[in-house]
Amino acid sequence: MSETQSNVAEFSVSEISFSIKRTMEDAFGYVRVRGELGRISRPGSGHIYLDLKDDRSVLSGVIWRGAASKLKIQPEQGLEVIATGKITTFPGQSKYQMVIDSLEPAGAGALMALLEERKKKLAAEGLFAEERKRPLPPLPSVIGVVTSPTGAVIRDILHRITDRFPLHVLVWPVRVQGETSGAEVANGIRGFNALQPGGPIPRPDVLIVARGGGSIEDLWGFNEEAVVRAAADSQIPLISAVGHETDWTLIDLAADLRAPTPTGAAEFAVPVKAELMAMVDDRSRRLNSGLVRFVTSRRTELRAASAALPAPQDLLALPRQKFDTLASSLERALIVSTRTHRTHYQNFAGRLSPLLLSRLSTKARQDLVQASERKQRALQVAVSQKRHAFEALAVRLTPARLAQQTTLGTERLSGLGDRLDRAYLARLSQEKARLDGLQKLLKSLSYKDVLARGYAVVRDDSGQPVRSAAAIASGAALAIELADGTVDAVALSDSAGPKPAKVKKPATGKGPATSQGSLF
Incomplete structure (x- = not known):
């Protein structure tokens, strides 16, 4: 092929x-x-x-x-x-x-939709919550600004701070537009927060993130998540001044304060020095005036109180006179007391001669020896008596005696148990016979036996027995109890007198008891 x-x-x-x-x-x-x-x-x-x-x-x-x-x-x-x-x-x-x-x-519609979706996501995480926002310090010493170093924004901020209250300003240079602006702004915020207090570079007391106005595309870097999260995590109070008053970005919602313009952010950050000085001067004058009035008032009160007090010499006159009187009598009292105590001492010294003390000591020693001998004899007698009593008990408590007593107690207990059983059976038989007699008496007195002989009990609608035919009204509901059940009935009557009751229906499943006549 x-x-x-x-x-x-x-x-x-x-x-x-x-x-x-x-x-x-x-x-x-x-x-x-x-x-x-x-x-x-x-x-x-x-x-x-x-x-x-x-x-x-x-x-x-x-x-x-x-x-x-x-x-x-x-x-x-x-x-x-x-x-x-x-x-x-x-x-x-x-x-x-x-x-x-x-x-x-x-188009702007796509960006706005993306912006709204991102706003909802970050709000759900709590980054825009009011309780996260911190108040601004009343008088910061250092202000950190995150913005472009070459634009008009930084010049406006520096000019307004210089006019109001000149202080130290640190600028973190960033690009405020373009693809890298968001990352640079976030790094600037975190960089200022990373500065340590007391370090070579002073840590700012407040931050300003600023940019001039522009379209939504120009301001898009301030809507990025990194910028919003950095602003929410900032430990330094942060002012957002992005765009004009009508512009808004997500960093405005996460910041502690939103300023309509960068110049407004500078006004929020620092007070007017002249106004502060005027306020301090006014309060100083008010303080001095208040102190003068306070001192004058206290001096007047002190003078009025001192005028009511007696003179110091008058206060001390009576105590001084009393002191002089006691001082003059003290010497005589000391002499008399010394003489009295000398007499007492001489009296006791005559009685406490060495011979007397020796006799008293000898007698006390003899009394002690005699008491010791009596205690010793008494102790020997008590010990001898206890020994004889113990020996007598020891003779009685032999093992054979204990076994004999145990055997007798066991036999006695067995006899008592037999007597208890016989007494229990006898009492049980008596109570049973008594109960049978009461049961027979109850049966003989019960009306149930009467019903069995063909009689009936008529009850009214309240369940009470009817004892007289005159007590039954025409049309009254009755219940007739027979030996094998109860039937319901209605009473009939006319001018000639009462008639037999008409049976309505049986009260039990055995059918109506029609063979029983009326009691009336």
Whole structure:
């Protein structure tokens, strides 16, 4: 079998793939594509891979690392954007894709939708809560400003601070517009917070984040999550002064205070020095005047109180006179007391001679010896008596005697147990006979036996027995109790007298007892 001959040109896989690549790049050299961002991937290489999609198709895209660092906005899933770049192919997988050079939101509506979604997310985390906000210090010594060092904003802030109250201002230079502005502002806020009090660089008492007005795209860096979280985490009170009075960003909600303009932020941060000095002078004058009035009033009260007091010499006159009297009598009293005590001493000294003391000591020693001998004899007698009593008890407490007593006690206990059993049975028999007699008496007195002989009990609607036919009214409901059950009845009567009761229905499942006549 021969091979089929053909004039169709043959290509290698690489040749056809690169031919298609050149064709697509020539046809779509530079395009702008509008779509919604879908899948977004950021590998460690720094490139960004994403999908652009609409309601019918998906276009793969890639942003190389160099272009990704220059983007005005960062790609987020669900954001509608306009991507600018070129269409090319990836021969390694036979797929086409768009190499994106720049991204911009597809109108202000897309940015506002993204902004509102981010606002709800951060508010749910509590970053905008009022209880997180801190009051501004009344008179800061150092102010930190995060803004561009070359714009008019910093000049306005410095000019207003100099006019109101000149103090130390630290500027953290950042870019306030562009793809890196958000990260730089967040780093500036965190950098000021990282300064240690008392360090070589003074730590600010209040921070101002400022920028002039602009469009929503120009101010977008202040809506990034990193900036909002840095403002919410700041331990230093922070004033947001981004844009004009009508502009607002997410950092305004996270800041401790929002100023309508950068100049207004400077006014919030520092008071007017002249006003403070005037206030201090006024309060100093009021303090001095109050002190003068207070001292004058106390001096007047002191003079009035001192006028009512007696003279010091008058207060001491009577005690001095009493002291002189006692001093004069003290000497005589001491002499008399000394003579009295000498007499007493001489009397006792005559009685306490050495011979008398020796006799008393000898007699006391003899009394002590005699008492000791009597105690010793008494102790010997008591011990002898206790020994005899113990020996008598020991004779009586032999093992055989104990065994005999135990045997007698056991036999006695057994006899008492038998007597108890016999008494219990006899008492039980007596009580049973008594109970049987009471039961027979109760049965003989019960009306149930009367009912069994063919009689009946008629009761009214309250359950009470009817004792007289005259007590029954016409139409009264009655209950007739028979031996085998109860039936309901209604009383009938006319001018001739009462008639038999009419049975309504049986009260039991045995049927009406129609064989029983009326008691009336």
